[in-house]
Amino acid sequence: MATPAALPPLPFNPARIRTYLLRLPLFTRLVLLVILAFWLLELQTIWSVVQWGALIPEEINLGTMYRLNTYPFIHTGFWHALFNVVALTPLLERFEAEHGTLTSVALFVGPLSTVPAGLYILIERGLLHRNTSVVGASVWAFLLLGSEAIKTYKSHPNFSLGPYKIPTWTSPLVACVVVSILMSNVSFLGHLCAILVGYLLGLGYLKVFVPPEKILRWIEGKLNLLGRLPHYVSVDQKTYGRYGVLPTTNNPAGVSGSGTPMSFMGSTQRLGA
Template identity: 70%
Template sequence: MAFSPSALLALPFSPARLRSYLLRLPLFTRAVLLIIVALWAMELQTVWNIVKWGALIPDEMNLGTMYRLNTYPVIHSGFFHVLLNILALTPLLERFETEHGTLTAVALFVGPLSTFPGGIYTLIEKFILHMNTAVVGASVWVFLLLASEAIRTFRANPYLQLGPIKIPTWTSPLIASFVVAVLVSHTSFLGHICAIFIGYLLGLGYLKVFVPPEKVIRWIEGKLNLLGRLPHYVSVDQKKHGRYGLLPTTSTEPAVAMSNYIGSSQRLGP
């Protein structure tokens, strides 16, 4: 039987649709994916141990190694680890940047959305559990964004109905983290829980104090002409759902499919 291009386009996940989706990815999302892939490629050489350099290792945290709070989400251990996390992170990060703008995404992910989960994990691991388990992986962002989405979904649809059982929708990231911990080896359950906690704070609006004022963002964008100079840049006036922290609480959007966004954080060590 002859194969036709129209048959390919009819597939649920056609290459044409995938290419179209990738071409529409906003700037910060593209940059994060590029950094993740580039760092993974650098791991193939044996001169410099990228994972050891950038992993979040509690006992090695000091003023000179605070950079680890920003490097651990973009470093991965192995091809499948990086692949799963890219597949999980891309739609969530793309949606966040499209809704809130590129500069806001940069400010939050370089700042509190990386450092807060990592800092909490380090404190608990080192001073409460007295352990030194290193972690890497973008699933810290996956579960953080999933938790934020769960809060927004909870406002519109408080429960998931499974027969006679009603499950609060805000608990879905916690259930997902437990399932991942059971099914996927070498994952950091504690790391995922720290990310979910920060994601809940994000969804509830408690982190909006860290969001740059819209007036400042608009001034920077105009002064540097970012929209004209940077392809795929999302300006403050292009956002789809308004200012972060003032999102509608009665959204009718369907819940985000859990199976599309579950990744893993790689644990290094016992």
């Protein structure tokens, strides 16, 4: 009797993925859960989740301002949601680990959703006179890539591509162009707006939207968030300080600083794959 052929080894370690997922911080978990919930809701045919929550320029008024916050959570199908989740998760969990859960909630529910949306509406409707709707969490993925690119640029201004030296801050723009070429129904303008806001975040211009640390500590202590909420990241437990590692240009010769990986690419017209 012939011995069955052994299955080829998996290209990834399931145990490591499971460990990684179990260690995700609270806000990152909630974002992934809401994305999953909206995708499941979209499976029914009675009510269109995409039509309800997409960022549609001509549909924005006082009664539909919620669209400025719902569009990153909504996707047009399984693969769209999967690619965006894969792109966003490592970037978002790193941000939350650096800045804390409360700061992440304040920024992503607030300006990191509404500012890219407002910029997109201004250009799409005000300048181009179009009404293309967008959805997808890749708005946050490209925004975080833009922020990380600015931080990396301060310590590593260029990367080499053959004989050419390319500014590090252009990496998200290159990724935006490549994604728009390789994938259909992707919003180049939506991604570009996200990258521009990410640049502002990396340069520190959006710090004004971050609640004072004294207030965050008071809320945490008053509600005992660290004791009550599993995987909560306290303002005093952040990994790298409030606004991340301050890059230095005084590295010893032959020792390169720790650059930020930017290989994650996260789009109705979709934001993302």
